[in-house]
Amino acid sequence: MxxxxxxxxxxxxxxxxxxxxxxxxxxxxxxxxxxxxxxxxxxxxxxxxxxxxxxxxxxxxxxxxxxxxxxxxxxxxxxxxxxxYLFLATSEEEVEAFKNNIRLQNKFGVPTRLIDMDEAKEIVPILNTEPFLAGAWNPxxxxxxxxxxxxxxxxxxxxxxxxxxxxxxxxxxxxxxxxxxxxxxxxxxxxxxxxxxxxxxxxxxxxxxxxxxxxxxxxxxxITPYKHQLVKTEPLERGQAEPLVCPPSWNDAYIIQDGEDGGIICGAGIEHRAKSMDDYEPTYDFLRGVLRYATMIAPPLRHAHIVRQWAGFYAKTPxxxxxxxxxxxxxxxxxxxxxxxxxxxxxxxxxxxxxxxxxxxxxxxxxxxxxxxxxxxxxxxxxxxxxx
Ligand code: FAD
The missing domain is CATH 3.50.50.60 (FAD/NAD(P)-binding domain)
Incomplete structure (x- = not known):
């Protein structure tokens, strides 16, 4: 020993x-x-x-x-x-990229498939399907x-x-x-x-x-610390956005319904190098930016109250x-x-x-x-x- x-x-x-x-x-x-x-x-x-x-x-x-x-x-x-997880494509090029990723994932036994927006809407009832062409879905x-x-x-x-x-x-x-x-x-x-x-x-x-x-x-x-933030809404009825939903071309914006209380956690790639190793202060710029994306993905979120915002580090290698x-x-x-x-x-x-x-x-x-x-x-x- x-x-x-x-x-x-x-x-x-x-x-x-x-x-x-x-x-x-x-x-x-x-x-x-x-x-x-x-x-x-x-x-x-x-x-x-x-x-x-x-x-x-x-x-x-x-x-x-x-x-x-x-x-x-x-x-x-x-x-x-x-x-x-549901990734959403906003262009034909992205649909092609999704298809390539899906082929690779399937090759190693990951059951991702391409789905249309009708199916996406069934999975995420509050989704705005209009901007999206297809989704990569792994249940x-x-x-x-x-x-x-x-x-x-x-x-x-x-x-x-x-x-x-x-x-x-x-x-x-x-x-x-x-x-x-x-x-x-x-x-x-x-x-x-x-x-x-x-x-x-x-x-x-x-x-x-x-x-x-x-x-x-x-x-x-x-390894460089980047300040990555999240906001969370008040609890919503379960089943509204259970998967993580992300259109990568929208600055990696995403929403996911918290598995505990049903609040919607919203994130995005609006981040910057941390100023120090205790740079945890949430910023208004992030709040505004992330909510713009989140309400474009799921418009009913316009009516939800935000109850929390916090920051942490993405510890990134090159x-x-x-x-x-x-x-x-x-x-x-x-x-x-x-x-x-x-x-x-x-x-x-x-x-x-x-x-x-x-x-x-x-x-x-x-x-x-x-x-x-x-x-x-x-x-x-x-x-x-x-x-x-
Ligand atoms: P940490 O949790 O950072 O732990 C490192 C620890 O080392 C710290 O507690 C620190 O205090 C301690 N430490 C440092 N120096 C010393 C020392 N000298 N002596 C003793 N202890 C020391 N990941 C996912 O997989 N899914 C997600 O959905 C996801 N979302 C994220 C959202 C946000 C906002 C952030 C910030 C990160 C997210 N991540 C996500 C990333 C994930 O949180 C981290 O990759 C993961 O928690 C790293 O865990 P860790 O144990 O390696 O590091």
Whole structure:
């Protein structure tokens, strides 16, 4: 049994702690703030296998299969619901692009199909069908509750012996050659250190700072925090917009009915580089912009009250694909998830845990695609569609 330190108590770190503990490893999990306080509790809840490249499609197909059984495995209701994702095309060129994506997704067993606007209207009763020519529809995509999911993983991880610490900030490492031998952390005003056999950097937007502490260049894995915002309406009758609905050509705007209270969550690619690592202030520009798109997608939303607006980070790499893999002999990274770290977590956590504990994984993950050293080599992947 080896001792693994995980840095970051978001969904990636917590789920990996659980998976490692299942494999019999000793795990100590550090979260500098409170669990979920990074991007995880700010997310739009969406889960999809509708990606546009083989690596992400295969990983997410596997992740969705894990999501389907996750509540049962963890013994908690995480409110995972397969309410689908509906992408909408506004031009003939986009319809052709959708057809190509659908062919690729079908090739790997993801059952997306092209639907007409009559069918789309049946699925999303408040949809304005007029601007759209066709939809790419996968009924197996869905959503889950990020709070319930993280706490379910955390509860089971602790039960399996994981030492999970909040308000415990990693501030440095001891390193010998290509190995990290100890992590240094601050907790309750005291600085302490603990010997470890392996370390996972799951700090997402903060990951470059952690890499720097490990003696690597901050730019080695260039993850930049972008401020991404959401607004939410008062609860609407269930069934009005259950799937995530997105016309990508409208600045990646999307709506999705919250699986818990039925409010409509509205997002869009109206974002900018965060000014600092606590730049969480919602902006009026976003509110105005996102509501313009949301009411074009679903005009009845004009009559709905907005009850919340919030911001979080999309931690973006230059190709919007995460960095997942090994950085030093016993120093690993799973970070830079843009708008898809929540949905990927069940697969990525299992893959990371198996890599750390056994040196290989059963998860169909293309390690080369997500290789954290690809940026240094100037090998960018095709850009992953970034929204939730
Ligand atoms: P995080 O949740 O960011 O966790 C990293 C943690 O590391 C933080 O809690 C931080 O405090 C901690 N940390 C940092 N430095 C240190 C240190 N020195 N010591 C200890 N701890 C440290 N994804 C989806 O899949 N579907 C969606 O619909 C979706 N919608 C989104 C909507 C919004 C508005 C935003 C902002 C994101 C959305 N995402 C979505 C993205 C998703 O939220 C993230 O990709 C995911 O939560 C990343 O999880 P994580 O655990 O890797 O990182």
């Amino acid at each position: 080896s001792k693994v330190a995980i840095i970051g108590g978001g969904i990636t770190g917590v789920a990996t702690a659980y998976e490692l503990a299942k494999l019999g490893e000793e795990v100590i999990l550090f979260e500098k703030n409170y669990f979920g306080s990074g991007s995880t509790f700010r997310c739009a809840t969406g889960i999809r296998a509708q990606f546009t490249d083989e690596a992400n499609i295969r990983l997410m197909k596997y992740a969705v299969e894990r999501w389907e059984k996750l509540g049962e495995e963890l013994g908690f209701d995480i409110n995972f619901r397969q309410t689908g 197996r995509d869905g959503k889950a509750n990020p709070f319930k999911t993280l706490f379910a993983y955390l509860f089971r991880a602790r039960e399996l012996g994981v030492e999970a610490r909040e308000k415990a900030e990693i501030i440095g490492f001891e390193r010998e050659g290509k190995e990290i031998t100890a992590v240094k952390y601050r907790s309750n005003g005291k600085v302490e250190s603990v010997k470890v056999d392996a370390v996972l950097n799951a700090a997402n937007a903060w990951a470059p700072l952690i890499n720097e502490m490990a003696g690597l260049k901050r730019e080695l894995v260039p 190709d919007k694909n995460p960095a997942i893999g090994k950085l030093l002999d016993n120093f690993y990274i799973a970070a830079g998830f843009s708008g898809h770290g929540f949905m990927m977590a069940p697969a990525v956590a299992q893959a990371m845990a198996e890599l750390i504990a056994k040196g290989r994984s059963k998860v169909p993950i293309d390690w080369d695609w997500y290789d954290p050293y690809r940026f240094e080599r100037g090998e960018l992947r095709s850009s992953a569609f970034q929204i939730g």
